[in-house]
Amino acid sequence: MDGERNSYGIVYDLSTKKAKVTSTLPKDRDGQEYTVNNNHTAILKGNNIEIIKSDGTKIVVTKDTVDGIVNGGSAVHRNEFGINKGMWWSPDDKKLLYYRKDESMVSKYPLPQWDTRVATIKDIRYPMAGMKSEEVTLHIFDTETQKSIQIQSGEPKEQYLTIVTWDPSGKFVYVGVLNRGQNHLKLNKYDAQTGEFVSTLFEETSDSWVEPQEALVFLPNNPNQFIYQTDKDGFNQLYLYDTQGKLIKNLGFNDVIVTNFQGFDDKGSKAYYIGATNNGMERHLFEVDLKSGKTIQLTKANGTHHASVNGSGEYILDIYSNLNTANIVQVINKKNNKTENLISAANPFTGKVDLPKIEFKEFTSADGKTPLNARITYPTNFDPNKKYPVMVYLYGGSHAQLVTDRWLGGVGYFDMYMAQNGYIVFTMDNRGSDARGRDFTRVTHRNLGEAEMADQMVGIDYLKSLPYVDVENMGIFGWSFGGFMTSSLMTKHNDIFKAAVAGGPVMDWKYYEVMYGERYMDTPEENPEGYEKTSILDKADKLKGNLLIIHGAQDPFVVQQHSMDFVQKAIEAGKQVDYFLYPTHEHNVIGKDRIHMYEKIAKYFDLYLK
Template sequence: MKIFKILSLFLVLATSALTAQNKQITLEEIWNGTFRTEGLQALHSMKNGQQYSVLNFDRANRATTIDIYDYKTLEKTKTLVSSADIDAIPYFTDYTFSEDESKVLLATEEESIFRRSTLGKYFVFDTETGKTTLVTEDKIQEPTFSPDGTKIAFGLNNNLYVKDLNSGKITQFTTDGEKNKIINGITDWVYEEEFSFVRAFDWNADSNKIAFIRFDETDVPEFSMDVYGEDLYPTQSVFKYPKAGEKNAEVSLHIYDLKTNKAEEVKVNKAYNDFYIPRIKWTNNPDILSAQYMNRHQNELDLWFINAKKNQSEIVLAETDKAYIDVTFDLTFLEDDSFIWTSEKDGYNHIYHYDKNGKLINQVTKGNWEVTSYYGYDNKTGRIFYQSVENGSINRDVYAIKLNGTKKRRLTDKTGTNNADFSANFTYFINTFSNASTPYLYTLNDAKSGKVLKVIKDNSDLKNQLTDYQLSEKEFSTINVNGNDLNMWMIKPANFDASKQYPLFMFQYSGPGSQQVANRWNSANDYWYQLLAQQGYIVACVDGRGTGLKGADFKKVTQKELGKYEVEDQIDAAKLLGQRNYIDASRIGIWGWSYGGFMSSNALFKGNDVFKMAIAVAPVTSWRYYDSIYTERYMTTPQENPSGYDENSPINHVEKLKGDFLLIHGSGDDNVHVQNTMRMVEALVQANKQFELMIYPDKNHGIYGGNTRLQLYTKMTNFINRTLGDKL
């Protein structure tokens, strides 16, 4: 009897374990936060180099806090700010310290404008007195402390202001700002999106001058979007959007002198026609401003040093490229005003050291691999810290190297994606590690040796939770397509049987310099791919020609012909995969979002004998409809390169459609306008082609909010099952 009970208990436990391991991922779980990872929000290294701060949420008090932690012990030493103690602030969403850390700027009531820009109300918290002061009753943009911490500059209604924190006086120093005409110190739509910055003003070291870019977008064509909302009549959002070949904003550089209360335009000693100013930054010398000027084709970049006192300017560095030059934030001025610069000029992205006059001192890093992040320079040890793909293009590691290019040391030892956040004095770094099988692991590391000193967060709860699910390994490999070994990952069903045949569903993005085949932890899409694998699909992703981190030649081969080589690679990769015994070549599908939607549309039309179905979300359907800076970087203008624009745009290949096509877009997409999809729809209708269409009212390029993502992915899953899953 006792034996029977023991056997029964064993069978119950075994069945429970088996059931637990076979738990299936659901779409609801993917989008309700079930698989959310823990992290360190708004991490900031304190100036003393011994502590760091993090933004936390105090659930007991329903308050946000800035908490200070000790690097050595990882113990919380104090709560610096809590919204529970400030009557005027129910909560704040971000914070910024003044340089001396005597004050903290707290962001509240933030509302999104475009991808990077926000409006918000901001408070200054004095760490010594505990006093909190509202900057202004208005919602403002990009408030920034002066280096001495006594003032804040900010943007409001396309003009610039300075608030003296001692007197409380606010001075408006530009007056011509006007919506859809003149913007001072804040970037226009296309700069924000394609040069990836919003604050177009900068304080000098002495806190007595502010340099800023002025945008005159009077002649830039306007784009309008209907906003349907919930009222009886819709409204319109109207904004300046320069499409390829159209008029850009005219930019000019200005310097405001706080002592004289005058702003004057800066003139450089070179005549530019139709140019960009993608970066400005003061050097350590309070009278010397650096400014980067770039031609419209973006294949010439000049670094100017401008003497604000003498009103003189000189080019200290000039780069040219047969294709284009990527603008970065890596320019760093050392104590002697020599500077660090990154460039692809030897065929791979590397670090260079120039003297203060622009003379090359040395190339710091070298090799057939890419530097992917520049972290900083430690003046005490003479070491530069950076991230690179030296350990394989799908991996990232943290390295240190002497300024003269010697004594390089790898500081991370786990294979996958490592990213460092260094203490202010470069004694420590917090490393964020993940790979395809390891959720984010946060460790405290010694910056000298890279040695792990302590584990901060390891997401062990999530990892334990996932043991209940039937998950498949993400297998990394390469596939030789058109003479190139392309990076690939593949996810097979957990019960994969090589003697059976499975439908193949491919994902890609494929945009210039991008990467989707990377050894890192799951995104929401990865859980969706696991769900599809559970349902009997093989999911694969191939990074074709034009993608990044394999050298400039590999990346720039698509120049002037976006959608040619990348599409060829996806079609030919699908053909090769279809030859594998375990893949059903008659059931291959492909999908993508944005550039990936442009690609999946093209792949279905041009590869109509290979792909049975495609899903295109928010796709560009003709590069004539997309913005000037991005498109012309790779294509020049439509006037110069009409065939490049038209021959590879899917809108011109709709007559080749044979398979099933699902087209999805948000009507409030300010980036890739729904116009792209509407023109595609009209072309498909006139070609008498059947397809499916889903429009998400008022949703932007991300198509999210409420149940939107759940509904979207349910729709896509159902479409895949209906078009590829007929034999499952």
């Protein structure tokens, strides 16, 4: 299924034990969406949609040729709001619902290309915070009439269309319509035959932001009821509604945060989900009775579980790990809790690598109210009577969590390498990071980096109190939001770190894109004080220590302008900055070049901290 050759849709019949080719897909496609019964396949070719039928005939759905108009792609609203696809087949496989994105009015942003004798420019559409954004609509194509209709989602044109869901009858479509300010969501119902607005089932508002992430899930035995996920009451949980918008039951359980909805049993009376527990440190499987709301935690061993229940609800397939357990695969009998162990993976490093000691820590946030999770990786052959340099590795932004109770506590191999080379490696998840609930995240609103830095300082002060920490030789490393945090700490708390590496760093949120940036910061016009406070560009004169900035020249997310402008400000302030560019890479350095990058970072810390 790669892009260099034709691909095939294949159905395997378990009863006859025979495979059948249902479609042949061209190699020059950019994506595909199969119907349930595999008689049609919608494919993306460039910015348009075609349908390949099982007999090999083709239906052209869209024919847009205007630069900036894209049909059926998943890169709508820059993949925020849980968007991971741009086409949906109706339950009867006869109609295709799809996004049409018009970004022709969005500013072009130039990315220099270095692969020719005279460099060229690749333009991307990049709507910066406060600037003109894309206009998105939803359309339905009928394969029988070969005609399209538009969902009448109304004005203003700059709004977000999210959690798109077909009604089980195929007669209606549900869409979450979110305003550009991202603080007012309407769950709207539309007629799939005409595209006309039918009703608003309910609305959700917030003084910070509303962030829908998951499409509706209809009950298998009741097409008039569905499950909706929201954190409006503090934690992302399940809510049972009917198709008139009436709330039937809150299916939430304590402060458990739903991270992965698993589906229903065969009777449709119970639902299953993976939930974050223990202040976000663990993941467990839960069962909820849809009628009574009674909830049971089905997995017990501490750690991170990837588990599911069979259709009858009798058995649980449980795969889990924790800090000291590499991997266990087991089957649990739900009735008697008897467990059959299938796999107990041994430590894969035994006899090969001398693993450093890894330890969890818990701190209290800077406001004195909230527990924070942290992790320390000690140098190999750690001696508490010696002093060691420190590398703080952080991210700190939303939708990310670095510290969990899983194998090695989530320690990456680069962290392990640094520990093996004599560093204490420290990581903490500050307020604003994932899996801790609404209030834990919303504290960052309009002031990105401020509460996050205050929390990081709690962990840093702890490190400085340890007798075996060499406080004169501390370093910090982060990428993307972590690069922003690194740069912020090097300018706003400039007497701590002797060396730092900021990868793909946001230096000023007014250069970042609309969907993410305005959610957390509002627009520069609405929040000038917040943008000024969080910008690092006017704080380059405060830089102390040694800072290495790494950036991908093709970065379409944190454009290179961030780091280039900071370098210019540093020059004007008479500050020295080290800078390294990966000419062919985007936001992340991948492939074998990633080894090169980590080697550069390790040598940078060795140069200044040892």
